[in-house]
Ligand SMILES: NC(=O)C1=CN([C@@H]2O[C@H](COP(=O)(O)OP(=O)(O)OC[C@H]3O[C@@H](n4cnc5c(N)ncnc54)[C@H](OP(=O)(O)O)[C@@H]3O)[C@@H](O)[C@H]2O)[C@@H](O)CC1
């Protein structure tokens with residue numbers, strides 16, 4: 001499990017480190033060493049300019065300058081502002097006996113490598129235009145902790161942020177490394193162990209994780225089980241049955257034992273593995289073996305809304321997507337009783353016009369308000385549970401932004417629900433599998449490919465676990 005800590009949580013961890021006086025200087029030394037190591041591994045010796053801010057981020061920069069210079073690299077430090085007297089950063093600055101220069105743009109342009117040690121987790125306001133200009137002038141840039149200007153808690157850019165080739169952070173990644181637009185400014189992210197005492201880290205109970213295996217586990221398939229053990233999913237199919245078929249195939253590949261499409265009329269060309277039923281919806285809902293339902297893809301708004309209400313009244317486990325979400329525009333209370341919803345940002349804004357702010361906070365607020373797991377989709381999908389837990393996904397390639405991929409995701413979540421995963425873990429696992437399958441397929445992906453790529457994706461995951 002890889003927890004993500006906000007800058008505020010990091011500060012609390014930092015404050016909890018024992019013997020703060022010396023320990024915090026050691027941590028700074030270790031941070032500067034981690035930056036140095038990451039640079040040595042990636043770049044040949046070259047002219048380095050460190051842009052150093054007034055806080056500890058700048059302090060890390062002075063340490064890296066000293067360690068690189070000790071290796072014979074030509075290094076200069078350009079202070080953007082001086083550290084406060086008596087601070088750790090002031091001590092680190094005093095230990096730097098190399099070149100101190102002013103941060104003129106010509107000089108920044110001439111450096112082969114610029115280390116951005118201006119602001120890290122202490123970023124408190126917008127970047128001033130003169131600092132923005134200095135940062136913007138850099139060619140190859142390595143950011144310490146965070147590219148200056150990226151809000152570590154939200155990934156928002158406060159005025160300006162440079163585009164780093166490499167970002168070296170410490171202890172744990174921050175949400176801003178995974179959430180756009182900040183993520184696009186980070187380049188490669190390295191998270192270094194700087195010897196933060198475990199007891200200090202344990203002071204913060206994580207509520208946010210990077211979405212990856214370990215946060216969830218796919219259930220095994222019982223050796224002597226039959227298809228009903230693995231679970232039965234019913235998907236409502238409408239005028240555009242292709243969406244339901246995509247979801248159904250994905251659910252089967254994710255391990256559902258049986259998938260039924262509930263349709264108003266026969267579906268021409270439905271794959272042979274799917275059962276199509278044209279019975280009255282109320283009769284199907286009354287069948288208690290039909291525990292899990294997917295409602296929305298290709299269904300039509302009116303039918304989706306009515307079916308959703310009936311399914312909630314019957315207490316079924318429901319994944320609501322697409323038209324079922326549109327049916328709840330400005331009426332989020334209608335979603336209470338649903339297990340998981342999968343809105344993209346447009347659908348989210350229509351359901352929750354009163355919720356704004358950053359993506360992570362918005363998803364959490366929506367989950368709390370509807371008592372539902374919210375999968376707020378995008379290149380940086382956020383999965384939020386009503387109890388405050390959340391995960392940010394970062395394995396989805398841009399090829400997933402194509403028609404039908406959302407239906408497939410909803411199908412995987414529903415398929416995993418039939419296997420008795422809890423909604424938060426099912427949603428996290430589905431989002432990760434969806435991204436990983438897409439990554440394996442590569443360019444030219446169409447939605448149909450995703451379900452077919454799931455078996456090898458799941459197999460590789462199992463092999464990774466057992467190796
Ligand atoms: N936690 C850990 O485990 C470890 C953390 N470490 C390192 O510490 C870093 C955090 O250090 P930090 O708290 O001193 O904050 P930092 O980012 O240097 O900036 C604060 C200064 O900048 C100023 N300032 C802020 N925004 C500004 C703006 N827009 N424009 C102008 N000024 C602005 C602010 O001024 P003030 O708001 O006080 O007026 C204050 O003077 C962290 O990122 C990591 O690199 C490591 O050393 C090892 C262990």
Ligand SMILES: [K+]
Pocket residue numbers: 057116117118119120143144145146147148
């Ligand atoms: K920085």
